[in-house]
Amino acid sequence: MFPTNKALATQHLEEFLPRAGIDYTSTRNYDYGRGWRQNVSMLSPCVRLRLLPEWEICRKALAHYKISQASKFIDEVCWRTYWKGWLEQRPSVWATYLTELKSELTNRFDGSEYHKITEGNSGIKFMDTWTRELKETGYLHNHTRMWYASIWIHTLKLPWVLGADFFMRHLLDADPASNTLSWRWVAGLHTPGKCYLAQADNIRKFTNGQINPDIQLATEPAELALSTIQPEPERLTHSKPLPTQGRIGLLLHDEDLSAASWLKQTSNCESIAGILPVSDYRCHKLSASVTEFRSACLKETLAENDGTYCTTVEAVLDWAQATKLDHVIMAQPSVGIWSEVLPTLETAFNTQNIQLTTKRHWWDEQLFPHATAGFFKFKKAIPSALTQLETPLLKL
Ligand SMILES: Cc1cc2nc3c(=O)[nH]c(=O)nc-3n(C[C@H](O)[C@H](O)[C@H](O)COP(=O)(O)OP(=O)(O)OC[C@H]3O[C@@H](n4cnc5c(N)ncnc54)[C@H](O)[C@@H]3O)c2cc1C
Incomplete structure (x- = not known):
């Protein structure tokens, strides 16, 4: 289902690019269901491994479009760089996540609800459909990931770390930065005071009426321990010069x-x-x-x-x-x-x-230092990185 080499991944991207402009901007939030995902690239498992790195995707998008036409697609690709740069400067967030996960898995958690959901047997029909898709294909649409995480945390009141771990185990694109930080963002831990609450109307609209939630979704955020709120960014380590002699x-x-x-x-x-x-x-x-x-x-x-x-x-x-x-x-x-x-x-x-x-690749060297606060601050650094994509030899 997903390309496993660069040539096939590039071909997949080339086929998607005619839809990466205005079509992507207006339809990317729709999840039309399994087998109907032409509105998004579905390239994330390849991007995760950098079989297709962010800079190559942006370069190809800019060969097709003016920057204004492809800006939504480029922004989404750069979210990945942002999450990575953010976590790179706060390694303790990953360590804390692992500690909390271990504690939830071993000590504190009565797992009956958790097992029902992760086995696709919760009795909530649409959650079970998404769980099956995740486990069978290793992929979920971005909006569905947001709904799923929100319902997990705010409606079902399950620990967010267990949800993040469940995604980590099954997503082919599972990435410590994008996954952990997206779950934290939905929970309200990334931007204090802001969380993501899934709404039934929004789910109906963006699934074209295919999913009609039959449970009452939370209208208030779950109360979470704020111990895992973001620490101050640490200084990024600099790469040493590459060796020039010896084998x-x-x-x-x-x-x-x-x-x-x-x-x-x-x-x-x-x-x-x-x-x-x-x-x-x-x-x-x-x-x-x-x-x-x-x-x-x-x-x-x-x-x-x-x-x-x-x-x-x-x-x-x-x-x-x-x-x-x-x-x-x-x-x-x-x-x-x-x-x-x-x-x-x-x-x-x-x-x-x-x-x-x-x-580090120059793309990361250039962009990571800007991932100190929110995405909108980071976004200002993207145009300068994009202009350097035209340099024939990648700068190190
Ligand atoms: C709770 C939750 C967990 C997530 N876990 C992961 C994860 O483990 N790994 C992962 O790569 N993405 C994760 N995402 C981000 C996003 O959902 C996926 O990258 C996207 O759905 C991949 O589908 P696509 O390739 O069709 O995306 P497209 O819309 O075609 O986007 C193109 C590329 O941009 C990148 N991208 C797009 N949106 C995002 C985003 N919000 N954050 C980071 N990168 C993005 C991906 O590399 C993607 O392939 C998560 C989002 C949420 C809400």
Whole structure:
């Protein structure tokens, strides 16, 4: 259902682009139901892995349209960069989410309602339809995600962290930043005083009357502990210069497969490998379909680059030793599952005297520092990043 390599993802984008202007602006909020989603791109599982990175999508959109015509689509694509930049500067929000999740899963939560909903057996027909779609396809429309999260938190009064975790397990595009922060936004934790309350009329309208909620939806926000309200942004770490001497290897990973292009161009790489940290995926209980999709994308990218597929840090170390590497370079992974993997990798390389250097793409370097407050402040920095897309060689 979703492309697993760059060529197919690009073709999918090219086919969507004629609808990415005024049509997207006026219809993107409609969820016409499974199989009828031509009004949105459905590219998020590929964008999540940066099989198609944000800057390439924007560049292609601007080749089709004037900036004013494609601005809604470009804004949505940039929401992803915004969420990532925001979390990157507040790693404690991810850590707190994990702690609260663990506590809800083990101590405090009576799970009967939770199990009924997540098994698609809640008796609320439209929620069960959405749950089935999520588990069977790994995708939900953006508006439906908002309704689902709102009903979960404000109407059913279930802990938001359990809902975020349920999405993380099943969405093919599951992303620690976009998912956790969107749930926090719906809950009212992102912008204090503002939450998202789903309304029956709005659901009827934007599903073209296909869904008519048969339960009373909350009209007041659920009361939440405000302990997880946003901390002050931390300073972003700067990438170190890339090595220029010695034997260099490129390590790809599920946070940025586009490094096979932009990072490879910068160094004389002797060898390429890729890692999907499947045991960490298991710890976070990501579903088999998420693991399989990402594994397929990574394997296809590696096949195009004659690279070695790894699923453990030990296998990466074997590759680095077998190819006699002095340095390994990789795209800087974002806060999330990689917050646990990266230190292990660094320690393993240190023991073998192999230098690990991580690098952010210039798009992130340029835009992340603007993700300190709300999206509307961040948005002002987008035009300047877009003008640089015309530079023939990507600046690092
Ligand atoms: C509760 C909740 C949880 C979410 N969890 C995730 C998640 O784990 N991963 C994820 O990628 N998105 C998440 N989103 C954002 C959004 O719902 C999806 O990115 C979008 O539905 C993907 O569908 P599409 O590719 O057809 O989007 P399109 O409308 O075609 O948009 C194009 C691209 O822009 C990006 N995008 C669009 N809207 C958003 C947004 N609001 N936030 C961030 N990026 C956006 C996506 O990469 C998307 O592929 C979540 C939203 C909510 C409300």
